[in-house]
Amino acid sequence: MTVNLLDLDAGKLAGFFSEIGEKPFRARQLMRWMHHFGENDFSNMSDLAKSLREKLRERAEIRVPSLVRELDATDGTRKWLLSVGEGNAVETVFIPESGRGTLCISSQVGCALECSFCSTGRQGFNRNLSAAEIIGQLWWANRALGREPGGERIISNVVMMGMGEPLLNFENLVTALNLMLDDSAYGLSRRRVTVSTSGVIPAMDRLAERCPVALAVSLHAPNDALRDVLVPLNRKYPLKELMAACNRYVEHAPRDFITFEYVMLDGVNDTIAHARELVKLVKEVPCKFNLIPFNPFPDSGYGRSKNEAIAAFKAVLTDAGLIVTTRRTRGDDIDAACGQLAGKVHDRTKRSREAA
Ligand code: SAH
Ligand code: SF4
DSSP states (O other): OOEEGGGOOHHHHHHHHHHTTOOTHHHHHHHIIIIISOOOOGGGOTTSOHHHHHHHHHHEEOOOOEEEEEEEOTTSOEEEEEEOSTTOEEEEEEEEETTEEEEEOOOEEEOSSOOTTOHHHHHOEEEEOOHHHHHHHHHHHHHHHOBOTTSOBSOOEEEEOSSSOGGGSHHHHHHHHHHHHOTTTTOOOGGGEEEEESOOHHHHHHHHHHOOOEEEEEOOOSSHHHHHHHSGGGGTSOHHHHHHHHHHHHTTOSSSSEEEEEEEBTTTTOSHHHHHHHHHHTTTSOEEEEEEEOOOOTTOOOOBOOHHHHHHHHHHHHHTTOEEEEOOOOOGGGTOSTTOOOOBOOOTTOOOTTTO
16 A cells, blocks of 8 residues: 555654665655645655655655635634545634744544534544644645745644544544654644643543643533533543543643633533632642633534623632633634534434434
């Protein structure tokens, strides 16, 4: 079978080069062509020997997901819809802010975890993305955005907060993360690459060992009874164990805190009493909070918390000494906000919410 070179991080690419009888250091040159310069045609790789280019053409390919559509929002947010075959598509979003540019990347086609307030969760699960399809999103965005005139990178941060649960696609995630961090590829710092998880505890421990990047944990509720409903995975990995896992992660993390994400659902998890309970829950964990006003989608059954409720909730946390930011909703006019990334998912699980 033809190898897709985008599936290989530095270690694997060096291994492939030895297999085909080439010096492993040449792999670095190839990585720079593919990832720095966004090149996917061997014939343009001028400083690679012709014989090597021939060999690569025979045995390998650089296959990126194909671009279906590119959308620009009025606030500068950009979204790419990328086809990953068989009618499935995933979305990648770029969010420019002063001093940084963040790319939000998907890890799966759909998601099996069925969080009740998430549009991806409602669509069901089709399959994991390959490492090439994960890094291919950064490849596209990087190529489309280019660099600042001074050579500064436009994409300074990556968050694994698109469609899917990254920690349930562990090996491909780690390969893609390795490429994000590699100086011959995208050269991002560990602190600027964030994996967001709904709390897959064993995989959090493995990530700490294999590739400790910044970690965001989707909390959304201060007690097990409510979290069982909002994030069904909680029935398997309840809060007490999750808090302990967060503490273990912080020992390895490039930042000395966990970011807790908390979606603000009107009348569901946004009262003062919830905020007080939350303060108690996280008191042993070094953390910061990111409150995400709920982004509605058709038939979600939830509403966005009122601004006053968000402010009052935030005040309780801040008064307890916690650092809290409220996420500004971006890219509203192109449905690019959290939880709105729909892509196209053909649910292979044949799950039907209506029947449930
Ligand atoms: N599966 C991972 C990462 C993808 S979701 C996770 O759950 O953490 C990224 C973030 O968007 C999560 O915190 C998720 O809970 C949140 N989110 C999902 N649907 C949302 C919605 N409709 N409005 C606001 N945030 C949402
Ligand atoms: Fe999956 Fe995250 Fe959506 Fe939950 S919030 S269904 S884990 S993508």
